[in-house]
Amino acid sequence: MKVLMLGWELPPHNSGGLGVACLQLTKALASSGADIEFVLPHYPSDSGFEHMKVTSAFTKAQQFLEIENVYDSYKFKVTGEHREYFNISDQQSAFEEAVSYIASRAEFDIIHAHEWLTFRAALRAKWETGKPLVVHIHALERDRAGGADGNPLVREIEATAMMLADQVIAVSEYTKQAIVDDYGVPADKIKVVHNSIDVEDFMPVDGYNDYKYFVDLKNSGWKVMSYVGRITIQKGLTHLLKAAAETMRREPKTFVMFVGNGEQRDELIELAAGLGIADRTFFVDFQRGKRLRDAFKVSDLFVMPSVSEPFGLVALEAAGYDVPVLVSKQSGVAEVLQSCLKVDYWDIDEMANLMTSVLRENALAGELRNNAKREFERLSWNGAANNLMNIYRTHVEGVPA
Amino acid sequence: MSKKAIVLYLHAHQPYRVRHYTIFDTGNYHNYFDTNDDDPDSNRRVIEKVSAKSYLPTNKLLKELLERYPEFKVNLSITGVLLWQLENWAPEVLKSFQELVATGRVEIAAETFYHSLAFFYDRGEFEQQVQMHRDKIKELFGLEPTVLRNTELAYNNELGVWAEQHGYRGILAEGWDPVLGWRSPNFMYRPKGTEHIKLMLKNYKLSDDIAFRFGDTEWKEWPLTADKFSHWLSETNPAEMFNLFMDYETFGEHQWEDKGIFGFLEHLPEHWLKNPDHTFMSFNEALDTFQPEDEIDMPYTVTWADTERDLTAWLGNSMQQQAIGSMYALGEPVLSSDDLAIIDDWRKLQTSDHFYYMCTKWFSDGDVHAYFSPYDSPYEAFMNYMNAYHDLRWRLVQKGLLE
Numbered sequence: 037m038k039v040l041m042l043g044w045e046l047p048p049h050n051s052g053g054l055g056v057a058c059l060q061l062t063k064a065l066a067s068s069g070a071d072i073e074f075v076l077p078h079y080p081s082d083s084g085f086e087h088m089k090v091t092s093a094f095t096k097a098q099q100f101l102e103i104e105n106v107y108d109s110y111k112f113k114v115t116g117e118h119r120e121y122f123n124i125s126d127q128q129s130a131f132e133e134a135v136s137y138i139a140s141r142a143e144f145d146i147i148h149a150h151e152w153l154t155f156r157a158a159l160r161a162k163w164e165t166g167k168p169l170v171v172h173i174h175a176l177e178r179d180r181a182g183g184a185d186g187n188p189l190v191r192e193i194e195a196t197a198m199m200l201a202d203q204v205i206a207v208s209e210y211t212k213q214a215i216v217d218d219y220g221v222p223a224d225k226i227k228v229v230h231n232s233i234d235v236e237d238f239m240p241v242d243g244y245n246d247y248k249y250f251v252d253l254k255n256s257g258w259k260v261m262s263y264v265g266r267i268t269i270q271k272g273l274t275h276l277l278k279a280a281a282e283t284m285r286r287e288p289k290t291f292v293m294f295v296g297n298g299e300q301r302d303e304l305i306e307l308a309a310g311l312g313i314a315d316r317t318f319f320v321d322f323q324r325g326k327r328l329r330d331a332f333k334v335s336d337l338f339v340m341p342s343v344s345e346p347f348g349l350v351a352l353e354a355a356g357y358d359v360p361v362l363v364s365k366q367s368g369v370a371e372v373l374q375s376c377l378k379v380d381y382w383d384i385d386e387m388a389n390l391m392t393s394v395l396r397e398n399a400l401a402g403e404l405r406n407n408a409k410r411e412f413e414r415l416s417w418n419g420a421a422n423n424l425m426n427i428y429r430t431h432v433e434g435v436p437a
Numbered sequence: 438m439s440k441k442a443i444v445l446y447l448h449a450h451q452p453y454r455v456r457h458y459t460i461f462d463t464g465n466y467h468n469y470f471d472t473n474d475d476d477p478d479s480n481r482r483v484i485e486k487v488s489a490k491s492y493l494p495t496n497k498l499l500k501e502l503l504e505r506y507p508e509f510k511v512n513l514s515i516t517g518v519l520l521w522q523l524e525n526w527a528p529e530v531l532k533s534f535q536e537l538v539a540t541g542r543v544e545i546a547a548e549t550f551y552h553s554l555a556f557f558y559d560r561g562e563f564e565q566q567v568q569m570h571r572d573k574i575k576e577l578f579g580l581e582p583t584v585l586r587n588t589e590l591a592y593n594n595e596l597g598v599w600a601e602q603h604g605y606r607g608i609l610a611e612g613w614d615p616v617l618g619w620r621s622p623n624f625m626y627r628p629k630g631t632e633h634i635k636l637m638l639k640n641y642k643l644s645d646d647i648a649f650r651f652g653d654t655e656w657k658e659w660p661l662t663a664d665k666f667s668h669w670l671s672e673t674n675p676a677e678m679f680n681l682f683m684d685y686e687t688f689g690e691h692q693w694e695d696k697g698i699f700g701f702l703e704h705l706p707e708h709w710l711k712n713p714d715h716t717f718m719s720f721n722e723a724l725d726t727f728q729p730e731d732e733i734d735m736p737y738t739v740t741w742a743d744t745e746r747d748l749t750a751w752l753g754n755s756m757q758q759q760a761i762g763s764m765y766a767l768g769e770p771v772l773s774s775d776d777l778a779i780i781d782d783w784r785k786l787q788t789s790d791h792f793y794y795m796c797t798k799w800f801s802d803g804d805v806h807a808y809f810s811p812y813d814s815p816y817e818a819f820m821n822y823m824n825a826y827h828d829l830r831w832r833l834v835q836k837g838l839l840e
Binding site: 247248249253305314 | 463465814816826
């Protein structure tokens with residue numbers, strides 16, 4: 037089965053869970069026999085993968101000055117001496133042209149596109165090659181907009197792609213329901229393929245923890261609540277801070293740590309100061325590797341109160357590092373992880389109540405940790421890969437899944 | 438009838454800025470102020486830059502003026518944290534200040550050693566810092582200050598009373614219209630609740646003509662010449678003295694040499710002293726010569742900053758309040774630690790500039806605040822500072838003084 041896969045980011049040049057999910061999924065698909073060419077806008081050639089071919093759509097002639105954040109709404113494109121403004125729509129257009137060219141020369145059976153940014157290119161490739169198209173919804177515009185409508189142009193692209201594709205994949209039942217309700221896509225066209233995580237991908241955590249300050253304070257009875265991910269309105273972090281302030285009234289020896297970056301950071305700093313808890317609130321910037329693992333290891337509770345979360349892979353990661361997890365009921369991850377605490381993202385009193393309980397009651401924290409671990413060991417991407425391989429076959433060979 | 442006097446007062450200060458300091462430094466490295474000299478904004482390189490652009494050429498000019506005009510007088514204040522940095526990185530600047538003072542016509546005002554707002558948070562700490570500064574001024578210049586200026590000219594009635602009780606002859610404050618009402622800053626006053634001490638008020642309009650507007654080509658009075666400025670002062674009546682108070686760094690740093698600021702200073706005595714009824718005065722001469730016209734009541738704190746003339750540039754937002762509140766809350770364990778390094782770090786972290794960098798009221802006063810910050814944003818400044826705060830806290834926990 038030859039798959040032309042379109043994506044927007046891959047580790048280590050990712051800004052969030054999308055790149056991680058794409059990488060894990062392709063690994064599992066490859067071991068199920070898929071032959072994948074993964075096309076994304078720009079990927080440095082020196083960090084290739086063995087399980088698939090990675091192709092940069094933009095050639096070296098178009099060097100980007102800024103490739104740190106793949107979601108920048110604009111970048112500068114440099115071609116020789118020439119330098120031009122390149123907004124997100126221009127990037128999609130350029131990507132579409134490049135994919136059209138790549139698709140005309142590549143051999144493949146099916147097109148699999150992740151996220152709306154690749155959908156224009158995917159539709160054109162389907163039109164020009166006649167191959168079946170699978171669109172994979174990791175998040176909807178209304179999720180990114182924190183429950184609001186978001187950008188109508190983005191919604192338009194999402195809606196058109198879902199209508200014209202042969203198959204829609206949603207990362208959770210929660211997201212499938214949203215697609216049916218908000219976009220009017222027939223439910224039987226949408227299949228849920230949950231994200232997952234592989235135990236063997238977890239790096240061992242060595243003895244010395246980089247967060248020495250937290251480690252030392254924990255030894256004198258302090259507790260750490262953490263959030264890891266983009267600092268953005270979608271994640272419900274103002275609710276987290278307000279609940280944390282409530283919790284600190286009852287359990288003063290509590291810290292909150294935000295690991296990540298995003299447009300809402302400064303607002304949260306001011307909110308923490310306004311709540312009088314800025315001396316116990318830490319913003320640790322985006323981390324990967326050891327400092328990301330160590331962040332989980334110093335945490336007594338992981339909190340992700342997203343306003344609307346299609347999946348939320350990071351919560352599984354937290355569970356994998358033995359951290360009790362509290363997520364919003366508006367999160368897809370709650371469908372695959374039973375041993376976690378769930379709360380409506382807007383219910384600050386209840387959130388504070390649950391936070392306080394976990395921090396106070398070692399028995400509760402221990403149960404959550406152990407049971408999640410047990411669930412976690414059964415998880416793997418293989419199930420997701422099997423589901424997808426069946427879906428591919430249905431469309432390529434006409435064999436019912 | 439005594440002569441009309443210019444009381445020129447220049448305030449020199451540079452903080453120990455906190456280096457880029459992350460949570461991964463907290464609990465590991467305590468060198469908050471070891472800024473990297475590869476960075477042009479490192480503490481050392483700022484001292485070198487300001488010395489070359491401002492301190493050295495200005496002191497040279499002031500010395501020439503003192504030699505040329507026997508009536509020329511200057512008043513200074515130099516913070517303790519600047520004196521330390523000069524001792525380390527620019528001893529020739531320190532020497533030039535000492536030469537000025539040696540003429541006997543340059544006075545130095547008392548203030549907090551660390552350029553702090555301790556008066557409003559910890560009275561005992563404030564008194565300690567003023568004493569440290571007195572000791573340092575005595576050691577380096579052989580002077581015992583008799584006039585007090587608080588950080589950022591922050592003044593209220595309580596400070597006036599404190600200064601009288603502690604033997605000061607005079608105290609400095611902003612001549613702010615809502616407080617003065619119909620009265621003019623060009624006379625001597627008495628702080629409410631005091632009997633002997635005198636209050637000298639900055640003439641902010643004339644001072645800011647030099648300190649802020651001098652290089653502004655859009656200003657209708659631009660270019661401002663020493664001749665024109667002297668003329669304005671001559672025509673201002675009635676008036677006994679003109680309190681021209683400003684940052685020392687006005688000369689060469691805030692106002693650049695190529696805008697003619699040194700030429701202005703050079704020619705000011707010449708034009709002003711043309712009239713035999715004009716002179717310059719040191720603080721003590723002014724205090725000897727002029728008697729209070731009235732009592733001034735400032736129950737609320739007034740500073741020399743911004744259009745609000747209050748402390749909002751340092752304490753106006755919740756980040757600033759949290760940062761300074763957290764730091765002063767460490768006072769008791771810090772002082773009981775008997776650890777001189779911890780005490781000194783705590784005090785250096787009290788310097789008001791740290792809180793100024795966290796100011797978010799950019800929109801009305803943006804140009805002044807944007808003037809210099811080593812941080813990308815007020816939020817970065819806050820996070821950086823708090824990481825250092827937590828390290829200081831950690832050191833106290835290690836000593837069993839906090840949990």
